[in-house]
Amino acid sequence: xxxxxxxxxxxxxxxxxxxxxxxxxxxxxxxxxxAGALILADLELPQASVLVxxxxxxxxxxxxxxxxxxxxxxxIHTPGxxxxxxx
Numbered sequence: 001x002x003x004x005x006x007x008x009x010x011x012x013x014x015x016x017x018x019x020x021x022x023x024x025x026x027x028x029x030x031x032x033x034x035a036g037a038l039i040l041a042d043l044e045l046p047q048a049s050v051l052v053x054x055x056x057x058x059x060x061x062x063x064x065x066x067x068x069x070x071x072x073x074x075x076i077h078t079p080g081x082x083x084x085x086x087x
Contacts, residue, residue, distance in 0.1 A: 006022065049061075050074075051072060051075075052073040053072045
């Protein structure tokens, strides 16, 4: 559809430059969206893993480790917006 409009709107001599601008716009959009995804991935989000030991709560990093003993509880808090089943 866009190629047909570009053909209708641009003169024959302008079509090469029009195609180049279209490709440039696509590439810039891909770079911006990729950078945006990396920025979002790097944000510090609330802790998702919690270790409860004798009533003390210890938040763990997304890649963390902790020594567990009998009776300790490991909680994983998942973000909303998805999942399985009803509340």
